[in-house]
Amino acid sequence: MADARADRPVRTVGILGGGQLGRMLALAGARLGLDAHVFCPDPASPAFAVAGRHTVAAYDDAVALAAFADAVDVVTYEFENVPAETAALLAARRPVRPGPRSLEVAQDRLAEKTFLAGLGIPTAPFRAVDDRADLDVGVALLGFPTVLKTRRFGYDGKGQAKIATAADVAPALAAMGGSPAILEGWVPFAREISILVARGRDGRIVAWDPPENEHRDHILKYSRVPARIAPTTAEAAARIGATVAEALDHVGVLAVELFVVDGPDGETLIANEIAPRVHNSGHWTESACLISQFEMHIRAVAGLPLAPPLRHSDVVMENLIGAEADDPAAILAETAASLHLYGKTESRPGRKMGHVNRLAPRRD
Amino acid sequence: MADARADRPVRTVGILGGGQLGRMLALAGARLGLDAHVFCPDPASPAFAVAGRHTVAAYDDAVALAAFADAVDVVTYEFENVPAETAALLAARRPVRPGPRSLEVAQDRLAEKTFLAGLGIPTAPFRAVDDRADLDVGVALLGFPTVLKTRRFGYDGKGQAKIATAADVAPALAAMGGSPAILEGWVPFAREISILVARGRDGRIVAWDPPENEHRDHILKYSRVPARIAPTTAEAAARIGATVAEALDHVGVLAVELFVVDGPDGETLIANEIAPRVHNSGHWTESACLISQFEMHIRAVAGLPLAPPLRHSDVVMENLIGAEADDPAAILAETAASLHLYGKTESRPGRKMGHVNRLAPRRD
Numbered sequence: 077m078a079d080a081r082a083d084r085p086v087r088t089v090g091i092l093g094g095g096q097l098g099r100m101l102a103l104a105g106a107r108l109g110l111d112a113h114v115f116c117p118d119p120a121s122p123a124f125a126v127a128g129r130h131t132v133a134a135y136d137d138a139v140a141l142a143a144f145a146d147a148v149d150v151v152t153y154e155f156e157n158v159p160a161e162t163a164a165l166l167a168a169r170r171p172v173r174p175g176p177r178s179l180e181v182a183q184d185r186l187a188e189k190t191f192l193a194g195l196g197i198p199t200a201p202f203r204a205v206d207d208r209a210d211l212d213v214g215v216a217l218l219g220f221p222t223v224l225k226t227r228r229f230g231y232d233g234k235g236q237a238k239i240a241t242a243a244d245v246a247p248a249l250a251a252m253g254g255s256p257a258i259l260e261g262w263v264p265f266a267r268e269i270s271i272l273v274a275r276g277r278d279g280r281i282v283a284w285d286p287p288e289n290e291h292r293d294h295i296l297k298y299s300r301v302p303a304r305i306a307p308t309t310a311e312a313a314a315r316i317g318a319t320v321a322e323a324l325d326h327v328g329v330l331a332v333e334l335f336v337v338d339g340p341d342g343e344t345l346i347a348n349e350i351a352p353r354v355h356n357s358g359h360w361t362e363s364a365c366l367i368s369q370f371e372m373h374i375r376a377v378a379g380l381p382l383a384p385p386l387r388h389s390d391v392v393m394e395n396l397i398g399a400e401a402d403d404p405a406a407i408l409a410e411t412a413a414s415l416h417l418y419g420k421t422e423s424r425p426g427r428k429m430g431h432v433n434r435l436a437p438r439r440d
Numbered sequence: 441m442a443d444a445r446a447d448r449p450v451r452t453v454g455i456l457g458g459g460q461l462g463r464m465l466a467l468a469g470a471r472l473g474l475d476a477h478v479f480c481p482d483p484a485s486p487a488f489a490v491a492g493r494h495t496v497a498a499y500d501d502a503v504a505l506a507a508f509a510d511a512v513d514v515v516t517y518e519f520e521n522v523p524a525e526t527a528a529l530l531a532a533r534r535p536v537r538p539g540p541r542s543l544e545v546a547q548d549r550l551a552e553k554t555f556l557a558g559l560g561i562p563t564a565p566f567r568a569v570d571d572r573a574d575l576d577v578g579v580a581l582l583g584f585p586t587v588l589k590t591r592r593f594g595y596d597g598k599g600q601a602k603i604a605t606a607a608d609v610a611p612a613l614a615a616m617g618g619s620p621a622i623l624e625g626w627v628p629f630a631r632e633i634s635i636l637v638a639r640g641r642d643g644r645i646v647a648w649d650p651p652e653n654e655h656r657d658h659i660l661k662y663s664r665v666p667a668r669i670a671p672t673t674a675e676a677a678a679r680i681g682a683t684v685a686e687a688l689d690h691v692g693v694l695a696v697e698l699f700v701v702d703g704p705d706g707e708t709l710i711a712n713e714i715a716p717r718v719h720n721s722g723h724w725t726e727s728a729c730l731i732s733q734f735e736m737h738i739r740a741v742a743g744l745p746l747a748p749p750l751r752h753s754d755v756v757m758e759n760l761i762g763a764e765a766d767d768p769a770a771i772l773a774e775t776a777a778s779l780h781l782y783g784k785t786e787s788r789p790g791r792k793m794g795h796v797n798r799l800a801p802r803r804d
Contacts, residue, residue: 109781417473
């Protein structure tokens with residue numbers, strides 16, 4: 077009997093997660109003539125409206141997962157917190173791309189930092205914190221300020237507590253709610269960038285120009301390309317992206333968030349976080365590049381060829397958060413702006429409702 | 441009781457026709473956060489897979505049309521041969537955009553030519569032909585060669601017969617199968633271009649740069665932008681597009697196919713055909729412009745603001761016909777190419793399966 081996991085021509089891409097990233101993956105697949113089947117527990121998932129099929133079920137519903145896998149040719153995901161058991165159930169039936177190593181490393185901040193350090197990629201100093209004793213030792217070693225973070229399930233600043241003085245130690249630990257944590261030394265960064273790369277099934281890697289990212293209230297607000305960094309820094313970022321993707325045997329798009337630290341000898345990069353998926357700081361690729369991060373990810377997971385992403389314009393991406401997307405008429409009337417709304421019916425504070433890419437001719 | 445046709449905020453766009461144009465309209469609407477509901481008699485319609493809802497029914501199924509209208513906020517279409525009764529049934533319940541005048545003029549080559557002539561826009565000389573007597577008079581007046589065309593339902597060269605000599609007259613008439621026809625004088629054109637404009641609900645008109653079009657076997661093969669025409673010719677084309685859109689009170693995208701005739705005093709434009717919809721010769725706007733023809737059409741019919749379409753690159757669009765799309769790997773590996781496949785499962789000779797846009801930096 078043929079191995080059910082064996083490669084087959086991809087006609088339908090299965091996507092775990094029905095948010096805006098899943099929606100944009102489905103749209104990108106459609107441009108390549110591929111059908112999408114979205115799996116998400118939330119019946120109001122924005123991605124459902126653009127997918128030929130969808131399944132509403134929990135991520136631990138083994139029967140629904142098996143039926144989903146049987147209905148698609150390859151499985152990918154929009155978020156890194158896919159439970160290991162879910163990925164394993166699916167992988168027994170169909171290829172899951174990116175693979176288990178990418179999930180494992182990206183789901184746990186301690187595993188992630190340890191993995192990066194093992195590759196010789198600089199990170200903030202860090203210590204595992206399971207209890208008060210660990211935390212006291214960590215604070216003594218790393219000094220003030222430091223940041224305590226839950227090892228798992230953090231995003232957009234959630235599950236983080238800054239420790240500026242000794243008085244912050246107990247409240248920070250309490251904020252972890254008993255979850256395993258990691259204490260990270262403070263990085264005096266000048267700016268934040270990210271590197272997005274895609275790796276194909278054949279191992280080929282392509283990289284976009286690194287965007288410079290600006291956060292507000294811990295949520296990405298702007299990505300600007302090109303970033304205000306030296307050409308050698310951009311090259312160093314691309315090398316970090318490629319090193320990470322290769323070490324993970326990653327297939328698909330991957331982002332590494334990086335701090336840029338100014339020093340007497342120029343700029344140094346400090347790796348902060350790995351996202352083994354399409355990433356908010358890559359939304360500008362939709363308008364400023366011939367091939368978007370979404371299409372490149374679909375190409376990679378479908379086993380199709382990658383191509384270096386031609387960037388024809390400079391660009392600023394702005395996230396539209398909460399009520400900012402309620403009245404888009406002014407944005408639509410701009411000449412150099414492209415609006416993308418996610419079709420979410422309810423705007424809540426802090427919720428990502430859409431984004432706008434504003435183009436300018438390349439300055440170089 | 442409120443008028444059911446009254447304007448309401450557009451959340452769902454109803455699209456008549458489920459081919460590649462309907463599919464690309466649905467995809468463009470999705471980027472604006474809008475849902476699509478596609479109505480098409482063909483259960484294998486490519487547009488269904490990217491639309492939240494679809495209806496499989498005949499265009500004269502009054503019950504299905506009423507339910508469709510009630511489920512959407514505005515109706516548009518991907519083809520001009522929407523039966524007048526269908527449009528009227530829908531228009532009784534929801535706004536249909538573009539409106540009845542656009543359909544009426546574009547459905548009948550005689551009405552179209554008469555309309556253009558009435559606006560002072562040059563066309564080939566033409567005569568209505570209902571029988572052999574009309575045809576003999578027409579040939580005597582217009583000379584050889586001429587082209588006899590059915591007045592309705594022609595596309596991609598179908599329903600046309602060239603009359604080069606007297607011996608072609610009888611077979612040409614027979615080829616019309618008794619349908620009302622139009623005889624058109626031969627235009628000694630140097631090249632073919634088209635003008636695409638969009639007109640908003642507020643009457644604002646925006647125009648793209650005219651593409652130069654090359655046909656093979658009566659099917660569009662390439663559109664190149666910029667066209668090899670004088671700047672004054674491009675301006676004249678834009679004026680023709682705007683004049684036609686205004687005279688029709690058109691809302692949405694509209695294309696006018698134009699012949700460019702070289703003369704001692706420079707280039708002259710001869711209008712050939714009006715398409716009251718997104719058009720194959722505008723597919724390059726997807727990759728070379730910030731706002732595509734598809735998004736602009738959706739904006740217009742949804743009552744959203746238009747913006748002049750920024751073109752950031754030069755471009756050549758190539759239609760992939762029949763087996764040309766069977767092995768896209770080589771195209772995907774090109775650096776400056778963007779492939780778009782329509783998701784049609786069966787490739788037949790002459791069938792449009794996809795297109796590829798190849799970019800180059802602007803030369804101007």
